[in-house]
Amino acid sequence: MHELAIAGHVVDIAARHADGRRVTKVYLKVGHLRQVVPSALSFSFDLVAEGTTVEGAELALEEVPAVGLCRKCGAETRLEAFPLQCGACGGLDLEITQGEDLYVESLEMEEQTTNNQKLTS
Amino acid sequence: MHRTAVKKVVLEGVLDANDALAQANRQQFDHAGNFVVNMMSSPGAGKTALLEHTLDRTLGKVRIGVLEGDVQTTLDADRLARFHTPIVQVNTDAGFGGECHLDANMVRFGLAELPLHDIDVLIIENVGNLVCPAEFKVGEDVRVMVYAVTEGEEKPLKYPLMFRSADLVLVNKVDLLPHLHFDMEKFLRNLDAVNPGVERIMTSAATGEGVDEWCSWLERRKG
Numbered sequence: 001m002h003e004l005a006i007a008g009h010v011v012d013i014a015a016r017h018a019d020g021r022r023v024t025k026v027y028l029k030v031g032h033l034r035q036v037v038p039s040a041l042s043f044s045f046d047l048v049a050e051g052t053t054v055e056g057a058e059l060a061l062e063e064v065p066a067v068g069l070c071r072k073c074g075a076e077t078r079l080e081a082f083p084l085q086c087g088a089c090g091g092l093d094l095e096i097t098q099g100e101d102l103y104v105e106s107l108e109m110e111e112q113t114t115n116n117q118k119l120t121s
Numbered sequence: 122m123h124r125t126a127v128k129k130v131v132l133e134g135v136l137d138a139n140d141a142l143a144q145a146n147r148q149q150f151d152h153a154g155n156f157v158v159n160m161m162s163s164p165g166a167g168k169t170a171l172l173e174h175t176l177d178r179t180l181g182k183v184r185i186g187v188l189e190g191d192v193q194t195t196l197d198a199d200r201l202a203r204f205h206t207p208i209v210q211v212n213t214d215a216g217f218g219g220e221c222h223l224d225a226n227m228v229r230f231g232l233a234e235l236p237l238h239d240i241d242v243l244i245i246e247n248v249g250n251l252v253c254p255a256e257f258k259v260g261e262d263v264r265v266m267v268y269a270v271t272e273g274e275e276k277p278l279k280y281p282l283m284f285r286s287a288d289l290v291l292v293n294k295v296d297l298l299p300h301l302h303f304d305m306e307k308f309l310r311n312l313d314a315v316n317p318g319v320e321r322i323m324t325s326a327a328t329g330e331g332v333d334e335w336c337s338w339l340e341r342r343k344g
Contacts, residue, residue, distance in 0.1 A: 102134060
């Protein structure tokens, strides 16, 4: 269940960037090779977000397909399963150019700060 | 009051905060001259048993320190106490119901308790888990994975994240092979499918097979 730990970091990042404003949507990019289970991540996200400014926000998860660049023949291959192999020459020495991503791309939030924040600022 | 939705571009890696702390750990290790091994496996694959052999063989030759990660208990640290080697136990249960891995911050706390300048090799025994520890760098030089033949041939394909990140795989419990329907060739084929050509050593913590080879590997890589 690394989804729980990942969700914790996503909520932290979103809350920090929103700086007191209520977050309504978080756009997350997840590479195909990260072995993340989307349903487990969404479930964990809702759980961890409770009681924070990210509570109730939607997690928009976009999977990034895996792509490898062959170091032997230079061909680019979309990688679905193991072994990660060049589609042109069958070589195994690939540079993974895409598919190991795991980052918060952007977020949507309300412009107003929450009442609590307003009182203290 | 009226509310408008605004969008903000973030572009921040989910593990950036952890990676930055791992880098800080790494600087501390480099400064003290430590070679650091992150040892990972599923529960019960034999990490602690192999560590016992390792400490036994290297006593007086290499100064090994151990950082034990477990969700609860100090059982593993207690097992290793007889070697009188610097050892610290980090329990992860302060996290959200007990974290299933060590992250850079937890390791950082543990380091404060270790005499790093009196250690050549620091072995970080991660929490037994085949998924989560692979995500979190802790500042290590190498990742060593312990894999027991009792786990079956197909695990590299099911848990590629960890198998891909390993620099060495210790294929453990080989003394049990005569009693198992384990197809070694198939396992190695699966291993090579996710991590082509990764170094591997056949070991048995029961008979001590392969332990010398593993200790030599450690000394060689330590430089």
